[in-house]
Amino acid sequence: MAVVELQLSPLPSHVRTARLVVVAAARRAGLSDECVDELRLALGEACSRAVGLHAQHAPGTPVRVTVQDDPGLLSVTVTDSGPAAGPAPADLVDRFQGAEPDGSGPQDLVDPDVALAVVTGLVDDVSVDAGPAGTAVTMRWPLELGVAVGSTSVSR
Amino acid sequence: MDLSLSTRTEGDRTVVVVGGEIDVYTAPKLREQLIDLVSSGQYHLVVDMEGVEFLDSTGLGVLVGGLKRVRAHEGSLRLVCTQERILKIFRITGLTKVFPIHGSVEEAVAATD
Known part of the structure; x- marks a missing residue:
């Protein structure tokens, strides 16, 4: 088992940092390119969501991101201290079109429910553990056994 | 990579060429650009996303906001995108039903409906 753990102050610029590191x-753990694309987007959504919630509700508290690489399985968890995640919106299109009536408002922040819906739509294996202290979103991908750690070429 | 933006006019359309990453950090810049275009009376926009490397739901929200603005002036907002990894998020969110998505700028500029 190998672990990478990050703590992010809730700033939009750090979402990019988290994407790059994770x-x-x-890639080092041997995740396939196709899954890496999925992870980049899903992690970005999960972190944007957490950072947005912290910016509103817990500005002094960092968002935690953990990458755990076990034989055959990569798990990425984003843990926030915001209000517990609610049920997924029934219609995402409505949700998008309802936002930003006049160009003002918190449009620069991600809609947390939409972001979570994108994560669950993208990744096959996701668990959302929501409680009074916050929400932990864990995404898992299979790793091909035998793809040696550290021997994969990292192009960028 | 950061967000890059440029605009040019083709007939009665304004083509917005977007490159790089559209995320929670850079989306406000794209939003300002779309607002500026609509404020200056350009209501028929083609957003060329072929150079976009990353797009998240914040970026989608900005595009939907742009679409609503141009529609308020009987305008249009068309997207140019053939990249599978970018199209995927449009499909997941159902926004393929909201935006006309074209395979090339020429096709988008010529489109009427």
């Missing part, structure tokens, strides 16, 4: 860790 993608690098996943």
Whole structure:
């Protein structure tokens, strides 16, 4: 088992940092290119969601991101201290079209429910553990056994 | 990679060429660009996304906001995108039903409906 753990102050610029670090860790663990693309987007959504919630509700508290690489399995968990995740919106299109009536408002922040819906739509194996202290979103991908750690070429 | 933006006019359309990453950090810049275009009376937009490397739901929200703005002026907002990894998020969110998505700028500029 190998672990990479990050703590992010809730700033939008750090979402990119998290994407870069987690993608690098996943490539090293041997995750396939196709899954890396999925991870990049899903992790970005999960972190944007957490950072947005912290910016509103817990600005002094960092968001935690953990990458755990076990034989045959990569798990990435984003843990926030915001209000517990609610049920997924029934219609994402409505949700998008309802936002931003006049160009003002918190449009720069991600809609947390939409972000979570994208994560669950993208990744086959996701668990959402929501409680009063916050929400932990864990995404898992299979790793091909035998793809040696550290021997994969990291192109970028 | 950061977000890059440029605009040019083709007939009665304004083509917005977007490159790089559209995420929670850079989406506000794209939003400002779309607002500026609509404020200056350009209501028929073609957003060329072929150079986009990353797009998240914040970026989608900005595009939907742009679409609503141009529609308020009887305008249009068409997307140019053939990249599978970018199209995927449009499909997951159902926004393929909302945006006309074209395979080339020429096709988008010529499109009427």
